Amino acid sequence: xxDWSHTALTIxxxxxxxxxxxxxxxxxxxxxxxxxxxxxxxxxxGPGGCLQSLADMIKIFTKEDWIPPFADKAxxxxxxxxxxxxxxxxxxxxPIAPSFVIADLNMGAMFFLAMSSLAAYSVIxxxxxxxxxxxxxxxxxxxxxxxxxxxxxxxxxxxxxxxAGSFNLSDIVEAQRHQWFVIPQFLGFLGFFMAxxxxxxxxxxxxxxxxxxxxxxxxxxYSGMKFGMFFVxxxxxxxxxxxxTVILFFGGWHGPWLxxxxxxxxxxxxxxxxxxxxxxxxxxxxxxxxxxxxxxVVMPLALMxxxxxxxxxxxxxx
Amino acid sequence: xxxxxxxxDLLLGLWIVFKRTFTKPVTVQYPEERPYxxxxxxxxxxxxxxxxxxxxxxxxxxxxxxxxxxxxALQATDNPNAHERRYPEFxxxxxxxxxxxxxxxxxxxTNAIQLIPDFEQSEYARRNLIYEKEDLLISGTGKxxxxxxxxxxxxxxxxxxKRQGEHELPPVDVRSLMP
Numbered sequence: 118x119x120d121w122s123h124t125a126l127t128i129x130x131x132x133x134x135x136x137x138x139x140x141x142x143x144x145x146x147x148x149x150x151x152x153x154x155x156x157x158x159x160x161x162x163g164p165g166g167c168l169q170s171l172a173d174m175i176k177i178f179t180k181e182d183w184i185p186p187f188a189d190k191a192x193x194x195x196x197x198x199x200x201x202x203x204x205x206x207x208x209x210x211x212p213i214a215p216s217f218v219i220a221d222l223n224m225g226a227m228f229f230l231a232m233s234s235l236a237a238y239s240v241i242x243x244x245x246x247x248x249x250x251x252x253x254x255x256x257x258x259x260x261x262x263x264x265x266x267x268x269x270x271x272x273x274x275x276x277x278x279x280x281a282g283s284f285n286l287s288d289i290v291e292a293q294r295h296q297w298f299v300i301p302q303f304l305g306f307l308g309f310f311m312a313x314x315x316x317x318x319x320x321x322x323x324x325x326x327x328x329x330x331x332x333x334x335x336x337x338x339y340s341g342m343k344f345g346m347f348f349v350x351x352x353x354x355x356x357x358x359x360x361x362t363v364i365l366f367f368g369g370w371h372g373p374w375l376x377x378x379x380x381x382x383x384x385x386x387x388x389x390x391x392x393x394x395x396x397x398x399x400x401x402x403x404x405x406x407x408x409x410x411x412x413x414v415v416m417p418l419a420l421m422x423x424x425x426x427x428x429x430x431x432x433x434x435x
Numbered sequence: 436x437x438x439x440x441x442x443x444d445l446l447l448g449l450w451i452v453f454k455r456t457f458t459k460p461v462t463v464q465y466p467e468e469r470p471y472x473x474x475x476x477x478x479x480x481x482x483x484x485x486x487x488x489x490x491x492x493x494x495x496x497x498x499x500x501x502x503x504x505x506x507x508a509l510q511a512t513d514n515p516n517a518h519e520r521r522y523p524e525f526x527x528x529x530x531x532x533x534x535x536x537x538x539x540x541x542x543x544x545t546n547a548i549q550l551i552p553d554f555e556q557s558e559y560a561r562r563n564l565i566y567e568k569e570d571l572l573i574s575g576t577g578k579x580x581x582x583x584x585x586x587x588x589x590x591x592x593x594x595x596x597k598r599q600g601e602h603e604l605p606p607v608d609v610r611s612l613m614p
Contacts, residue, residue, distance in 0.1 A: 398452040
């Protein structure tokens with residue numbers, strides 16, 4: 118018997134929290150980028166500027182919501198929803214604390230991979246439905262990038278799954294009670310984090326929306342709240358990437374003294390700030406280098422890592 | 436090992452950027468904090484008065500001629516009550532065209548037109564950027580406090596006779612210069 122009220126409360130807290138955090142991140146990122154570039158960033162709205170996202174939201178709602186006459190209207194309108202829905206669906210399997218999870222699926226890790234593959238479609242059909250050159254180029258890049266990085270995202274995640282012996286994310290966290298998987302699975306962590314950056318189209322893998330070259334890439338033609346949805350979706354996937362990195366490689370909620378939720382949020386915040394720091398520092402890949410780096414460097418490393426992990430697990434079992 | 440070099444460089448970059456968390460931003464928070472502008476900074480244009488409180492401008496049109504964007508318009512007239520002294524009947528500067536080059540100030544023989552360190556001239560309507568004489572004329576002397584053109588001019592004015600200006604030698608007896 119499922120306790121419906123408890124589930125509803127958990128859904129409310131996790132999804133509401135994720136959306137609030139995504140809104141807050143829009144401000145946090147701009148503020149941190151400002152600080153790291155020796156300026157202030159948005160610091161006028163509210164104390165320290167923390168209500169900037171609210172002001173942005175009011176602005177974006179009052180903007181003209183323009184659908185280009187040359188676009189494929191139905192697909193064009195659906196796409197921003199897919200971005201947010203797939204990102205929010207993934208949060209269903211994210212265990213924040215023991216038994217504080219919406220759906221404790223047996224195949225949690227697989228569900229996460231499936232949802233991030235679906236998110237790739239939003240980018241692809243968004244660029245295609247826009248029917249303009251820059252959006253099309255952006256989505257072409259997105260297809261190649263997301264498809265190739267999807268592969269070793271799954272492969273590097275398998276190391277953690279092998280060590281824990283389960284696809285269930287709660288079990289994976291529980292298996293890290295004594296040792297975080299980042300130590301035996303350092304290569305796996307690097308591969309997963311890089312692939313995650315590529316999935317969330319963050320620098321240095323932000324080729325699909327490279328604003329210096331492609332206007333805004335696949336969402337060039339979007340305006341108003343549709344653009345806002347793409348924006349929120351991107352920050353949701355940043356949060357998701359940080360949460361999954363913490364769960365798979367950094368022991369999830371485990372940690373001394375503080376309550377489990379606090380540990381989870383602290384570790385997640387660390388990775389979110391790291392992702393923003395990477396954006397403030399590293400330049401973008403060239404597109405051919407991006408693909409050759411993915412297939413010729415990270416892919417073999419991920420395969421070797423998987424092979425070695427499998428061997429060690431078998432050898433330990435005797 | 437080249438790959439290790441790359442990784443070291445990438446991490447060093449991250450560290451250098453992270454260290455910026457603790458440096459003070461270079462931004463000047465403008466409306467609250469105002470930067471120091473030197474007195475010769477070229478901002479808003481004013482018409483000044485001499486120490487006696489009279490207009491310095493003699494409506495010679497040199498500023499209008501020097502202006503590269505033709506934003507100065509004026510019309511000379513005489514004041515029959517004051518020794519036929521010339522002054523501008525109207526003096527109009529279109530600040531939507533002005534490029535604040537300062538050529539008018541350099542051309543001015545009487546130090547009447549001056550650029551001052553004030554740049555806050557934003558307007559909602561473009562027509563408000565056209566300044567008439569009453570907007571331009573200030574009651575002070577601007578950057579040159581003691582200068583009065585008519586006192587140093589080598590001509591007879593209502594204040595002084597010929598050769599009686601400031602820093603001017605007394606009349607020379609031409610015959611004494613004979614060899």
